[in-house]
Amino acid sequence: MPGTSELIRARRRQSLRRNLTAYAFLAPALAMFVLFLAWPVVMLFIQSFQTGGVMGPAKFVGLANWRQIFSDDLVRQTIFNTLFYAAMAIPAVFIIAMVLALCLNAIRIGHTPIKTILYFPTLQPILIAALMFTFVLHQDFGILNILMRAITGEPVNFLGNASLAMPTIAMVEVWKGAGFWTMLFLAGIQGLPRDLFHAAELDGAGPLRRFFELTLPLLKPTFFFSVVFATIVNLQVFDSVFVLTDGGPANATATTAWYIYRSLFSFNEPGYGATLSFILVLVVLALTIVQSFWFREK
Amino acid sequence: MTKGLFRRRNAVSLQPTRSMTTIAYGILLIGVLISLTPFFYILSTSLKETRSLFSYPPEWIPSTLFWGNYAKLLQETEFVRWTFNTLFVGVVVTALKLVLDAMAAYALAKLDFFGKRAMTGTLLLAVAVPVAALIIPLFFIVRSMGLINTWWALILPALANPLGIFMLRSFIVSLPDDLGHSARLDGASEWRVFTQIILPLIKPGLVVHAIYTFMLQYTSFLWPLVAIQTESRQVLTVGISGLKANFVVDWGLISAASLLATIPITLLFIFLQRFFLAQNLSGALKG
Numbered sequence: 001m002p003g004t005s006e007l008i009r010a011r012r013r014q015s016l017r018r019n020l021t022a023y024a025f026l027a028p029a030l031a032m033f034v035l036f037l038a039w040p041v042v043m044l045f046i047q048s049f050q051t052g053g054v055m056g057p058a059k060f061v062g063l064a065n066w067r068q069i070f071s072d073d074l075v076r077q078t079i080f081n082t083l084f085y086a087a088m089a090i091p092a093v094f095i096i097a098m099v100l101a102l103c104l105n106a107i108r109i110g111h112t113p114i115k116t117i118l119y120f121p122t123l124q125p126i127l128i129a130a131l132m133f134t135f136v137l138h139q140d141f142g143i144l145n146i147l148m149r150a151i152t153g154e155p156v157n158f159l160g161n162a163s164l165a166m167p168t169i170a171m172v173e174v175w176k177g178a179g180f181w182t183m184l185f186l187a188g189i190q191g192l193p194r195d196l197f198h199a200a201e202l203d204g205a206g207p208l209r210r211f212f213e214l215t216l217p218l219l220k221p222t223f224f225f226s227v228v229f230a231t232i233v234n235l236q237v238f239d240s241v242f243v244l245t246d247g248g249p250a251n252a253t254a255t256t257a258w259y260i261y262r263s264l265f266s267f268n269e270p271g272y273g274a275t276l277s278f279i280l281v282l283v284v285l286a287l288t289i290v291q292s293f294w295f296r297e298k
Numbered sequence: 299m300t301k302g303l304f305r306r307r308n309a310v311s312l313q314p315t316r317s318m319t320t321i322a323y324g325i326l327l328i329g330v331l332i333s334l335t336p337f338f339y340i341l342s343t344s345l346k347e348t349r350s351l352f353s354y355p356p357e358w359i360p361s362t363l364f365w366g367n368y369a370k371l372l373q374e375t376e377f378v379r380w381t382f383n384t385l386f387v388g389v390v391v392t393a394l395k396l397v398l399d400a401m402a403a404y405a406l407a408k409l410d411f412f413g414k415r416a417m418t419g420t421l422l423l424a425v426a427v428p429v430a431a432l433i434i435p436l437f438f439i440v441r442s443m444g445l446i447n448t449w450w451a452l453i454l455p456a457l458a459n460p461l462g463i464f465m466l467r468s469f470i471v472s473l474p475d476d477l478g479h480s481a482r483l484d485g486a487s488e489w490r491v492f493t494q495i496i497l498p499l500i501k502p503g504l505v506v507h508a509i510y511t512f513m514l515q516y517t518s519f520l521w522p523l524v525a526i527q528t529e530s531r532q533v534l535t536v537g538i539s540g541l542k543a544n545f546v547v548d549w550g551l552i553s554a555a556s557l558l559a560t561i562p563i564t565l566l567f568i569f570l571q572r573f574f575l576a577q578n579l580s581g582a583l584k585g
Contacts, residue, residue, distance in 0.1 A: 018409070018410060018411065019411045019412050021409065021488045022405045022409040022410065022411035022414075023405075023411060025401045025402065025404055025405035025409065025488070025492070026401070026402050026405045026406075026411075026417075028397075028398045028401065028402075029398040029399060029401065029402035029457075029460070029463060030402070032398065032454065032457040032458045033421070033424065033458050033460060035439070035454075035458070036436065036439070036454060036455040036457070036458035037424055037427060037432070037458040037459065037460075038424070039435075039439070040432040040435035040436050040439065041427060041432070041435075043435035043438070043439070044431070044432070044434070044435055047434065047435060047438075053438065099325060100325070100326065100329050102322075103321075103322035103323075103325045103326050103329075104322075104326065106318060106319060106322040107319060107322050107323060107326070108319075110323075114326050114329075114330060116567075116571065117330045117333055117334060118326075118329055118330065118333055119567070120333055120334070120337065120560075120564070121333050121336075123513070123560070123563045123564060123567050124517070124559075124560055124563070125516065125517035125518075125519060125534075125535045125559070126517065126519070127517075127519045127535040127536075127538070127539055128535065128538070128556050128559050128560060131538065131539070131542070131552060131555075131556045132336045132337070132340055132556050133336065134542075134549075134552070135336065135339055135340050135343055135549070135553060136335075136336055136339070138549075140351075140352050141343075141351045141352060141356065141549075143335065143336070143339045146355070146356055175332065175333075175336075178329075178333075179333070207318075228426070232425075232426050232428060235428060236428045236429065236430035236431070238430055238519075238520050239519045239520065239535075242519075242520075242523075242539070243539050243542065257428075257430040257431075257520070260430065260431065260433065260434065261430075261433065261520065261523075261524070263434075264433065264434050264437065264524070265524075270434050270437075270438070273434050274434050274435065277430075277431035277432070277433075277434055277435075278431070280428055280430070280431040281427055281428060281431045284426055284427070284428050284431075285423065285426055285427070288423075288426040289423075
């Protein structure tokens, strides 16, 4: 029957048109995505088998980078430092932001000015926040040390002390990040169904019980986004380290991102840096996937 | 139970006793103080001569205002240039990314095409790729294009991250499909549906996207540090960090620079405050 085949042909034409239209809409964004995100990830893998390349062509070295990286103490330390940092900064900023969000939710007057002020640190580039904190931490004129001298008589060398330096970096990041998470949590809390809380209260549930058994579980979607986003961002910590300690003292604040940067610009070893970068990509992707399954199941 | 109990706007915790409210204000006051103190302290520092910084006890409010730090910053460094570069690149990136992401978001939200599921999954996964891990290959790619030390080196890689696509998609998905159907029956092209019907309806989403993109660009540091080596083409963050690299650190100069650097983004915030509050961002990763 000629009619059916014509119909099929017309349908095919239509489907082709539909696909072409859709891909025309996608093309510009996809081109940028492929060129500056997907291809660099592939290149990381290729570069992990190479050495050199900054001056002159890169050379193939097989598994040398991979073998070296698993016996490199500094690499091990940067990974430990980065995880140590994230394990301090993420819970700290979440708890502080949650407390601030609950407080904001409990007050009636002064909402807007307080929110505005709490958001100021979040607006600043982390680099500027870190530079500002040199004026908080400096041994001679840092405001925190002026306070310390008034209380204990002794200034504290926050950034020069190997066991204090990383917590101090985390403190700077928490100061900068708290406002962002406060607003996010506050929006989550204010979006919760109020009837449930009325019912819970009529049943005699106190504020703590309401918080742990209603607020927290109901905020799961917000927490999912928060945990994933915070993990991705915090495992790349670089700016504050670069400006405050440059990895020191004694590599105590050498993070993975810092080592990647140094391997290109100081150690002239892009292949080695690419290997470490590739591992970082894999770790972050794996964590993200695990987190999404974990949140979806519960 | 009194009626006033249920009157409170947005209340979750229902019966805020007076003591709870007092505690809440107390905690918020501490938060406000901690947020603001560094700003006031660098303001005070920037108006003092650097050597008076080391006197103890400190002079909180300088008795005579010293403008030398600002004069030096504006005359002897390229601060104005860096500010212009940052704003220029920020505006270009924001404009381009808005167009690219909105188009892609429309296709992902409302059009059918081959490989849609796989593409959505790939792009969603790519949101999680840490940019800091890509600086080495990006450096080589941009260098092979001959773009190191140019504005394009800052603009193009900034367009790659697909997070913005999902942010806008979450706005477009919630629009009813019928909107486009009737226009298409009247012979409107997909492009017209997109520009005349969809875009006007997602204006709040576009503003949030633009602010987020601009902020991300304004605060970026690592990639400009890698891609730009000429001081006069540098952005604000990297330029200011370079002030610290001198042998004798000029703290007055750095405090003045840090304070001035907070102004553009703070102004933007004051004008567009209601769009800044991040709730819309979290919608992006849910779907």
